[in-house]
Amino acid sequence: MDSFETACELLPAPLRRRIETFSGRQPEEIRLRLHRPPALVLKGRELELAGDRLSENELTQVLERATGASLHSAMPAMVNGYISYQGLRIGLCGSAIMNQGRLAGFRDFSSLAIRLPRECRGICGGFIDRLTQNRLENTLIVSPPGLGKTTLLRELIRVLADSGTRVAVLDERNELSASSGGKQHFDLGRCSDVLVGIPKETGASMLLRGMNPQVIAMDEISAGEDRLVVERIIGCGVSILASAHGRDRHDMLRRPMYRDLFAMGAFSNIITISRDGENRRYSLERLE
């Protein structure tokens, strides 16, 4: 079952019937907003569907399906702004609930964004040889949200792991592997080991101690403590493959964490993803 079918499974029948007609057009996201018609993101552009507006009941039913009517179980992820369902990331907006100054969750949901991940085999064919001349050089994938950082990272992991490199995957948000019931929905290659649902700092230590990895891959390094994780991994002589939000190298250099990481030579390569009409463009840049 592909991610679009999985997403359609979440929708109440009348809504599902409206959206399923777009299955051949490879939507990137399904966006549900209260009192607005549902919308699809197709090739980066949002298309609002004609017809009925979404009711509160329909939004609640989607959430009940996605969480098994158990918002309390999904709350720890929800405070990060999303929940996961079989490899889909469902972004949420609504009224925040604050508890002693900390975000404790949401209620009165107003928007859901169901992102549809997909496997894109062969997208790293143009530069994989340049990244792995002797062994994988530390590489950072950079792009704004929604351009396919995770998809490229997943494909790089698969290609490396299938070529015999031991890749330990630190899948904090279960987006890279989309594991459920012990099964991975995405193929991450024959020599990959996946650690799911654990903060990067703890997970990196576990992988370094226990799995003897040649490469550690992780999605979206952004928090201050992620810098220490990167330093630790590199300090152990293990290559790192990571992704981060940003436009390009200049954009990253404006942010202290990345400026420091680049200054200490943590990454040898940056791959930036940009939109080129309806396609993606992948640019590999070597950092001196």
Add this chain to the structure above:
Amino acid sequence: MTHLLGAILIAAASSALGFAYVNAEKRRLRALRSMESLLKTVAGEFSARLTPLPELFSRLEQSCDGPAAVFAAELNRRLNQLGERAFHILWCESVEIAFPMLSGEERELLSALGRCLGRYELERQLAELSLTLNRLSAAIDRHSVALPEKKRLGLGLAWTGGALLVIVLF
């Protein structure tokens, strides 16, 4: 001889009515106690493990006794309709099927909990569970205190009614 047989039959029937009434009251009390036990488990699992409801009710179906086990099984069976039908509707249907022995007010107390469970943040769900448990506990206390009196009253009325019928008829 016929009169004696008739009197015996009336006495037996009125006794059966009395016992049926007492048994119904006992079943009601058992149902309330079993649901109280189930809800205590739910509250404990929520606080300690944030267990999702499908996993929780799948286990409760095996571990509970009496009407609460029927309720857990009914709800668990219905949970695959999530997404098409709202959780609180599935919950209310399961309450109606598993607890026909409860009064309308008691069933409403249980149904009301379904409108909050799984839908709000943990603290609010725990507060609602606690409120429901307090009300259930109060209902159990009332029934426990009243049961001996109801037993005497039910059996007494049935036997008196039977005796009066025998006198009037014969």
